[in-house]
Amino acid sequence: MSLSATTAPPSPAPPRPGTAPRRRRGHLLNRLDLKYSPYLYIAPFFLIFGAFGLYPMLRTAWMSLHDWDMVGDHSFIGIDNYTRLVSDEYFWNALVNTFGIFALSTIPQLLLALFLANLLNRSLLRAKTFFRMAIFVPNVVSVAAVAIVFGMLFQREFGLINWLLSFVGIDQIDWDGQRWSAWTAIATMVNWRWTGYNTLILLAGMQAIPKDLYEAAAIDGAGAWRQFWRITLPMVRPTLIFVVILSTIGGMQLFTEPLLFGNGRILGGNQREFQTLAMYMYEKGIENLNTAGYGAAVAWAIFVIIVLMSLLNFVLVRRSAK
């Protein structure tokens, strides 16, 4: 990451009056303190990460090498689960769905967030705090509530969206009946929920840009659009990449929205039109008791995909920084 933090050099311990042995002991404690307490401070994170992050990951890796029945026996089968995965049509289908929904949600979302952040960054804007808070509200709403409400909006028979579309002469759309419409509906939920969040992060990035750059540009006769294009955008690029990585991770794990959109059916549509990778993992790993090992392999595949996408982003940011 290119986000850098400046740390103050550790100030030398102030000399303390006292007898020699006391001073020595104090010195020792001081040294121990300096040397080990940082580890103590960060230990809680690593302990919790170990229990809830690392251990499950390793255990999942172990499971993925087995033919594993959730409530029964398991036997070691090596990488068979992974070789099966490569030729599994439904796995690739889920991958395509995940990337499709990801593209439909992330691209418009980031463009909108950039636009909104730029608006909120204007010094002339009134009631700034109100707008900044208001834009974040969708993110606070529970994802299940969002999915249920949007599920109702996108209903075939009595849904608000179809009702509105009927005024412009568009026939009833069976939103969960086709790929494009289901993807659009799910992407809409994601956009609604995360645009504000990304806006705030981008806004923070924009506020770190020195004002004199804009002043100098204004004196040279650059308009608002040119200022945005030539100053704001290059300067928020690191933040933008950060936001893209976050969105990638979130997008690859998309689960609740498509699940509730399809009435809780894990297949995600009659022909798996909107089954995401996380849903496929759940289907194999949790719903089907006897394919838990295969589900674990899907989980690791998701992990690898996320790592690859993050590396790609990382390479891009390194290159753009040069």
Add this chain to the structure above:
Amino acid sequence: MSLTTRRTRMAAAALAAITAVGGLAACGKDDDTSSEGGKPAKLVVDTFGEMGYDELVKQYEQQTGIKVELRKTAQLGEYRPKLVRYLATGKGAADVTALEEGILNEFKANPRNWVDLAPLVADHSTEYLPWKWELGKAPDGRLIGLPTDVGSLAVCYRKDLFEAAGLPTDRDQVSALWPDWNGFHEAGRKYKQGSGGKAFIDSVTAVSNGVLFQQGSDLFYDKENNIIADSSPAVKAAWETATSMVDISAKTATWSPEWSGGFKQGTFAATFCPSWMLGIVADNSGEANKGKWDVAAVPGGGGNWGGSWLAVPEQSAHQKEAAKLAEFLTNATSQVEAFKAKGPLPTNLEALKNEAFLSYTNEYFSGAPTGKIFGESVSKIEPVHLGPKHQAVKENALEPALRSFENGQASKEKAWEQFVKDAAIQGAF
């Protein structure tokens, strides 16, 4: 939030789920054995939906002095993952656990998780519907479930909509409209004509559900549990009958918002009702539609959708007492009590002949004699063999394929291909 914590949370969320480290979240089971004679101070019962045990449990407490805790879970969808967690981690399960048909079949594959009840209770083998009793046995012969209820089928129909479309409304006359599925289809077409093109039934999967269990032959598996989904005559019959009714279907998938809303809106005029469905129909239709619904016989005789058993997990600390409690909850008197309380249909032969059961009428459904109607259809249920992944094949292969066809996403041939392919995937065990 830093990237690392986000990624950690991702890893934690996604992978903790898959490894089911439920032991951390599973409720600790009180292992409180009181000192007197090894008699447990408390037994725990896990049920889903409404099984009508509230009063019965109190009776049992008075009779035996053993405290019984009833843990209810509303939705089967929430109930199953809990059970899986208990079994996978080896702790947390109740002493007596209700197992729904699909769950029981799947769990039979690992019978060692369940106690063999035969040595612990009296011989009841002749007191229940024979096929229901047999289904409670694991492949290795252990008796793992005592029968509770059965999902015998009937047809729920809207009298007011029938009348408006020029169909008879009296329940006997309505039943006479459809001695078989052709008659049902014919009635549906008449309704469509008479009502100006309105749909008659909720979905084609409701039809396939009905037909599937009337065939009395193997469904997705043969007796040796080989998958025969593509060649099974029963499946083919259900497929053909269901797909033929697409012209009178409202295309509302069961449990979808369109379906729930359809009861109130009159989107469809009839649906297939196991007795446990009556309460759901009433809830979805609302108080305003009370007395508009009635219950008629199902075309082609019997039919079955759902139904449960009571089992004792191997991890229970009080297996013997738990078996006794399960025995009590499934006896004839208890089954009649439960039916009167919440509607689950008895499987005990004596309970099915019980006067109080037979004379029971349902007020919401225009005073229909539901005890008599369902009691009669129970006797017509054809016993069938369900393989280990029956539920998965039905819900994740057959029904999606039918819906693909129903919604015009696939031709009949393509939909059948989809079913055959998915049945092989879902049915593997």
